[in-house]
Amino acid sequence: MLFNMRDSQPRTIGFQYPDRSVITMRLEGIGWEKAESEAYRWHGMKRGQEGAAIFQYTLSGRGELRIGEEVHSLPKNRAFLRTIPGDHEYYLPAGEPHWEFFFVTVHGDDALRHWRVLERKLGPIFELPPKSVPLEVLSSLYADIAGSSISDPYEISATLYRFVLELHRFADAGSQVRRDDIPEPLVQAVAVIRNRFHEDLSLDELAEASGLTKYHFCRSFQKYFGIKPMQYVRKIRIERAVWLLRHTDMKISVIGEACGFAHSNYFIKTFRSIIGSTPGDYRLKSGLPGFDRMEVELRPDAD
Structure with missing residues (x-):
């Protein structure tokens, strides 16, 4: 399990950095949410954000991701990576009762560079096992932030770098299978x-x-x-x-x-x-x- 759902409730935590030039991979938001209305819809060209990078992972239910004219289904254990701005939108599709997911939004030149490489490696959507190391890293980060046991931006950035490197390891592991x-x-x-x-x-x-x-x-x-x-x-x-x-x-x-x-x-x-x-x-x-x-x-x- 990604994190202990019995002992916590869905929540989103945002961050603001006083000096945005120092840390090259900055956490803007991390959260666990459950969309139950078709009003949940994010468009990559209409968010009012510049230079953001998003990772989102389905815990239950199903969402959809449109990239250009292609629409991709996001059932349980599927994830996607996107950068903003971009011609994409993700949403709860018509007829679906809910879409429960975990997400992280980051800023910084390094974040954008790694996200673009990972998008090429992993494709528009990809399957990530619940017990995979990248998810364990994010789960631990979420638990620490939600429990107020971590707030240092440098420590958070170091954990984000580990998450990114573990995603690279996961993406490259296909050529190393037994x-x-x-x-x-x-x-x-x-x-x-x-x-x-x-x-x-x-x-x-x-x-x-x-x-x-x-x-x-x-x-x-x-x-x-x-x-x-x-x-x-x-x-x-x-x-x-x-x-x-x-x-x-x-x-x-x-x-x-x-x-x-x-x-x-x-x-x-x-x-x-x-x-x-x-x-x-x-x-x-x-x-x-x-x-x-x-x-x-x-x-x-x-x-």
């Missing part, structure tokens, strides 16, 4: 990628190998691996190319073709975007350790 944790349909797709990375694989083929619809395959794959399926294909291809560059005298054009790149120019461009140098420059670098294997990490928003 094989036993990966659903069998994804294991089958990964086997196809690793065995046939040199072929002209398509997203449709990978989805078919998993036995899932393309939509559910893509969604599940990114949830468990932290990147999209075709990004994972490029990851495996580049890792193999790195090994061949370090351990063979094969021509670069031949290595590119052997790793699934039909055109040398595309191979060089992709290699440079991921590794930071061309294949030729990488091969010529002196002092590189003779790795038996290199793990290539890609950002979720990489092309």
